[in-house]
Amino acid sequence: MKAINFSHYRKIVVLTGAGVSVASGIRPFRGKGGLWNEINPIEYADSSLLKTNPRAIWQLDGALRKQLATAQPNVAHIKLAQFEAKLSPDKQFTLITQNIDGLHQLAGSSNVIEIHGNVCRTRCSNPTCNLTAYLDSNPYDDVLPICQICSSPLRPDIVLFGEHLPVKEEWLTKRALRDCDLFIAIGTSGTVYPASGFVRSADYAGARTILINLEPMEPKNPYFKEEYLGAAEEIVPLLFGATS
Numbered sequence: 170m171k172a173i174n175f176s177h178y179r180k181i182v183v184l185t186g187a188g189v190s191v192a193s194g195i196r197p198f199r200g201k202g203g204l205w206n207e208i209n210p211i212e213y214a215d216s217s218l219l220k221t222n223p224r225a226i227w228q229l230d231g232a233l234r235k236q237l238a239t240a241q242p243n244v245a246h247i248k249l250a251q252f253e254a255k256l257s258p259d260k261q262f263t264l265i266t267q268n269i270d271g272l273h274q275l276a277g278s279s280n281v282i283e284i285h286g287n288v289c290r291t292r293c294s295n296p297t298c299n300l301t302a303y304l305d306s307n308p309y310d311d312v313l314p315i316c317q318i319c320s321s322p323l324r325p326d327i328v329l330f331g332e333h334l335p336v337k338e339e340w341l342t343k344r345a346l347r348d349c350d351l352f353i354a355i356g357t358s359g360t361v362y363p364a365s366g367f368v369r370s371a372d373y374a375g376a377r378t379i380l381i382n383l384e385p386m387e388p389k390n391p392y393f394k395e396e397y398l399g400a401a402e403e404i405v406p407l408l409f410g411a412t413s
């Protein structure tokens with residue numbers, strides 16, 4: 170496997186999914202070993218719970234917060250951050266992530282779009298409340314946190330089932346994809362949304378399109394023209410070996 174010659178590309182977009190964080194001890198939600206094989210997302214991650222049982226959302230996300238208190242970025246996160254830091258100023262690099270663990274930022278990545286939010290931020294569940302989302306490590310094991318301004322329950326700042334992607338992040342993603350010339354999806358299935366939609370846009374823009382994932386695409390997504398099978402922490406250092 171040869172490193173990508175990045176000198177050919179000016180607008181690079183990388184999309185990361187759960188496979189990037191597995192080596193940091195963060196379990197994926199879907200697929201092999203996924204959390205949704207054991208618990209029902211409808212009972213812990215559905216937007217209807219905000220009204221019926223918000224504590225259930227905190228049960229799951231509070232546990233993740235506890236895990237993230239000690240989780241460290243792995244070599245895939247670190248390599249992507251180093252790549253961004255070394256990139257010449259005439260190039261653009263956008264890192265879109267489906268992960269809610271904040272490990273890319275912890276590794277030093279700066280231009281990160283979190284399309285599914287960040288579990289370590291808390292915000293108000295009332296959409297008209299003007300409480301600003303804030304970083305928070307409290308797992309709220311014992312008590313449902315309540316907004317100081319409007320007395321609604323507080324919630325983790327993530328996209329629950331049944332919710333739209335956040336509008337700013339979706340807009341930034343579309344803007345990055347519409348004129349990218351290299352698109353690399355890492356540790357995410359190439360066949361389900363959003364990766365499947367993003368690669369379609371990138372291909373339409375004329376980008377080279379690459380998928381790096383443990384499992385082969387099933388069914389094959391024709392918009393990904395290259396596929397590298399393996400763990401993110403093994404493949405990313407090989408493909409991102411040379412930076413220019």
Ligand SMILES: [Zn+2]
Pocket residue numbers: 293294295298299300316317318319320321
């Ligand atoms: Zn509020």
